[in-house]
Amino acid sequence: MTGRNGRTGGARLLPLTALLLATGCEPRTATPPAPEGSTAEMKLGAGSLSATVRRTAHGIPHVLADDFAGVGYGYGYAFAQDNFCALMDALVTVNAERSRYFGPDGTYLAALGSQYNNLKSDFFYQAINDDGTVEALLAKPPPLGPSQDARELVRGYTAGLNRYLAETGVDGLTDPRCKGAAWVRPITERDLYRRYYQLSLFASSLFFLDALVDAKPPSLxxxxxxxxxxxxxxxxxxxxxPSSETLGLGSNAFGLGSQATRNGKGMLLANPHFPWEGSERFYEAHLTVPGKLNVSGVSLLGVPAILIGHNETLAWSHTVSTAYRxxxxxxxxxxxxxxxxxxxxxxxxxxxxxxxxxxxxxxxxxxxxxxxxxxxxxxxxxxxxxxxxxxxxxxxxxxxxANASNLRLLDAFFAMDRAANVEELHTAQATWQGIPWVNTIATDAQGRAYYADMSVVPHVTDAKxxxxxxxxxxxxxxxxxxxxxxxGSRSDCALGSDADAVEPGIFGPGSLPRLTRADYVTNSNDSYWLPNPAQPLTGFPRILGGEKNVRSLRTRLGLKMVQGRIAGTDGLAGQGFTLEQLQTVMFNNRNYSGELLRDAAVSLCRRTPFVLMPDLSFEDLRPACPVLAAWDLKGDLDSRGELLWRVFLFTAVGATGGPYLVPFNANDPVNTPRTLNTLNPQVAQALGTAIRTLRERGIPLDATTGSVQGKRKNGVFYPVHGCAHDEGCFNQIANQLLPDGTYEPVLGSSFVMAVSFTDAGPVAKSVLTYSQSTNPASPWYADQTAMFSQKQWVDRRYTEAEIAADPALTVTHLQE
Missing domain, CATH: 2.30.120.10 (Aminohydrolase, N-terminal nucleophile (Ntn) domain, beta-sheet knob region)
Incomplete structure (x- = not known):
């Protein structure tokens, strides 16, 4: 049986009982799906597909199978137990049936943070389906069409989803959102491929869905x-x-090499900022086919490959790229x-x-x-x-x-799942060229840190x-x-091509930015230019995002945190990262705008007790002075003053000329712009606006972050730490303002994972902020949300011994 190394071991799956006995554990019994704390082993059916699903704490499935169809089968079954209704809703969308079931005037929330009209959405997807776009791509040989490995994975995944539905029946579903619903039916492989095609279009056609549907010849x-x-x-x-901000998507990631870690091996921080609700949630899983695959991490709903995660010797994450699609x-x-x-x-x-x-x-x-x-x-x-x-x-x-012919994304990610190091990772990306709209940040056990924007980008040179x-x-x-x-009137303005591009009209991998270093790379949704300030990436086409332009406060804070830990100047012990220090840095909740500007704002407040507001009334600033002076410059649950600062800064950034006195300097991009421009009267007015806003909402100026920011699940309020992108918070939380004046997270830190390679293999900690299941009846609906609220982490089980030793272990054998 394979041990930690997923690339070695016998191809035959050992009986699970023998596996558990070999690790010193006995099999346990109960009926799945079971709540955390119970144990189970159950045999179901017989046939050509088989898998074993071991669930550990927090409902994380570890799927073991002899082949890719089998691991897909187990994964589909486990996923359906937790999120069947959420996936079915997404499939109603891609099959252009929202008007049929929910009415033409209804709306739904897309990952882009926009409300889409059902009828317009249906017209958009029906045009794709009538054109036979997905079917035509499925008919192409790889790499333009799926590989046989990917087809087997999807075949099994589809069967697993349908196995679950067959067992429960539509009326037996426990999720009230689709229990007994007319729109629930068995799922086809074509449904899933339509879903993958949808994912390719998020940063392009889907952003312009209304614009494409609304187009009609002008009237007289x-x-x-x-x-x-x-x-x-x-x-x-x-x-x-589209940008990471307007798409409602973002992320942070650190790839730490041998010179940045205490043990001289690679380390990764993954911190995608994705929606907390809807079809673009993450789901945790661990997939093993002995000798072929041993990968742990997260997928988006309905995707049977791991998108962010690690295997035995490689760990990777993604951040939304600035390139246009x-x-x-x-x-x-x-x-x-x-x-x-x-x-x-x-x-x-x-x-x-x-x-x-x-x-x-x-x-x-x-x-x-x-x-x-x-x-x-x-x-x-x-x-x-x-x-x-x-x-x-x-x-x-x-x-x-440029992604209109991209059904390559599943193979691109599945090939990454099986890469052993950063070189093989790059080869996987260059072979499939299916990464639709994200950067990749990775590290391997040898201590090499890797950044690349190997995404699909239209071939538009600066000369063009x-x-x-x-x-x-x-x-x-x-x-x-x-x-x-x-x-559009000249053929010489059509898109160009590269010889190494998988299809005409896009840049080939040799024309795209990448960097491998022994110290570190980072990205927080700014362009490719500065993954490491010591080695800027330059000379690339403007369509990729630009060079020598201002970095966000979140990008700058991420670089500062890495540099401070390597130098040992951040107040933590020693130099270089340990896994525990990486976790600490992730949730330190530093507010970088506060660190840069708070003291000047307090001085302004003290010397300007009253400010003339735009409506010609006066606002008393004095109550804000002691609150901001005492603020700990964080977005922790007990931080007092962060909310006042948040509202102030949101207004101040709109001041004419901006809030900074020292402008951006391309030769010092990590430290500029800086210094609050207290000479601008709109800055003082912004503080007056913040005071008025909180007063009108009935919220004290010194309210704690945790008292006004949180997620309510099944009637329980979970306070949420972190703060907004504009504040320069690495642990980004984007909120919707509720009628009572409080904030509910809608996206931001979603899956957080820290991975360290050691002599014994990978060690990983994680938390899925919104929890594993979308079903309010599930025991895994809010458990990790409670953990995230308290800055707690899940110990990720990777080895067979670790899985077998989990007290919450349940086991299900599946055959069909």
Whole structure:
């Protein structure tokens, strides 16, 4: 039987009883799924698929099987026990059936933090399904289509999901959200591939779903003419286009090499900032096929490969990349004919596709609803006024999505699961080129730290920008947001290609940034430029995110924390990281904006007791002075003053010219900008606004963070530590403001994992902030939320001995 090393050992699965006896433990008995603290062993069915699911504390499944189909089978079954309804809801979406079951006027929350209308969503997905996009990609040979290994994994995963549904029946589901629901049915492999395709589009087409559905030829104005393009303003807000902030996604990650750790081996911190609700939650699992696979970590709902995690000798995480995944093209339309456009001097006609979906009426009957999409040869038409891209009498905008042919993501992640070191990790990424929208930060047992943005990016060089971004609106979009809007009237402005790219139109791996070092790399959602300030990455195309531009406070704090631990200047013992110190650094809850600006704000408060507000009234600042002076500059549960600072800073960052006196300096990016500009009257007004805001909410100025920020589950309030991105908090928590003036986390620190390689193998600690299950009836619905509230960590079980020794162990044998 394989030990810690998943790359060695016999290919035959030993009977679990023999395995447990070999580790000195006896099998236990009970009926799964069982609450934590009970034990179980149960044999179910017989057939060609088989797996053993061992659950340890907090419901984490450890799936053991002879082959990839089997490990997928066990994983699908275990996942369904915890999150079947959540996955079914996502599959209703990708199958364009939300209007059928929930009505056309309803909305749902997407991972992008946006409310999507059911009918518009259905039109979008129905167009993809009518085109047979997923089916066409499935028919392609690898790497454009899935490998046989991935197909086997999905085959087994599908069977495992359906095994669970067959055992419970629709009416026997324990989750009230879909118990007895008409939209619950057996799942097909095609359903899951549609889900994976959806994941590829999150940072591109899905962000523009409304813009793509809303696009239609312009109507005549009252004077009989067609509308003109929108006038170009002086500036354009970058946030109208996708970024980690506007997508509602983010992350931190440290890859620590031999020179940064106490034992000279690799160490990783994974801290993705993903939604706490919806289909983009993480799920913990450990998958083992002896001799082929031994990987532990998390997946997004419905994905049978581990996306963030570790194996015997490699650990990795991801952060949302700044690169754009799409390129609009500005079309020159034929005057009076808005569906005709010029291309290389020739007139071309747009094509149309009309899709039909079924919508539920008030009486429960179904009625067909139709929508027509317009398309140029460069892509579908879009209507995006907030980005100044309107379909008018002179111009229109076509949308090209570089991930529109990407069904490679499952293989890309599954290949990473089996890589032994950072070189093999890079080979996996370069082979599949399926990472849709994230950076990768990794480390291996040999102590090498790795950063790369090996994601799918449209092939737009800076030279192409100079010759193909020429008209006023594209020039403004490029200057304000770095997004290329290319001339769609010339073939020489079409996307380029690299010889090492898996398909035309994207950059190949040789053109993308990566770095391997012996000390460290980090990323907190800024561009590729500065994973380590000692070795900036330069010379890459602007579409990837830019160089020598300001870093976020969160990025700067992450770099400061790593540098301080290596130097031993952070107040902790010694130099270099231990695993325990990495955990401490993760949850130190430092508020970097407070460290930089609080003292100056207190001085301002003391010398300016009253401030004239924009409404010409005066606000007394004196009550804020002692609160801010006594604040511990953290976002801990018992920190007093962080909330006051939060509201102040949110207003101050909007001050004309910004809140800083010392501007950004590209030669000192970790330490600039800095120093509060107390000469700007809007800064003092921001403090007055914060005082008024808390007074109106009935919240004391010295309220603790834990009293006003937390998650309620099954009637229990779990206070949550951490604070916001703009505050410069590494442990980022993004909230929605509730009617009572308190804050409920909606995304931020989600799965947190610290991994250290040792002579005996990997040692890992983790916490899944929102817990393993979305089912309120599950024992694993809130247990880790309570742990996160108290800065507690789960000891991750990786070896067979560790799994067998868990007091909460339950065992299920599956065969089909």
């Amino acid at each position: 104005l009252p004077d009989g003419t067609l509308p003109l393009p929108l006038p170009a303003p002086a500036t354009l807000d970058r946030k109208v286009f 799409f390129t609009p093209f500005e079309l020159k339309l034929i005057p009076g004919f808005p569906t005709k456009y010029l291309y290389d001097g020739q007139i071309r006609d747009m094509t149309t596709r009309t899709v039909t979906v079924q919508a539920k009426a008030a009486d429960g009957s179904l009625t067909p609803r139709q929508h027509t999409f317009y398309r140029s040869h460069l892509g579908p038409m879009m209507e995006y006024p907030s980005g100044l891209m309107t379909w008018n009498g002179l111009t229109g905008y076509a949308f090209h999505d 920008l100079l010759r193909c971004v020429l008209s006023p609106i594209p020039l403004l979009v490029l200057a304000s947001a770095g997004l290329p809007v290319l001339d």
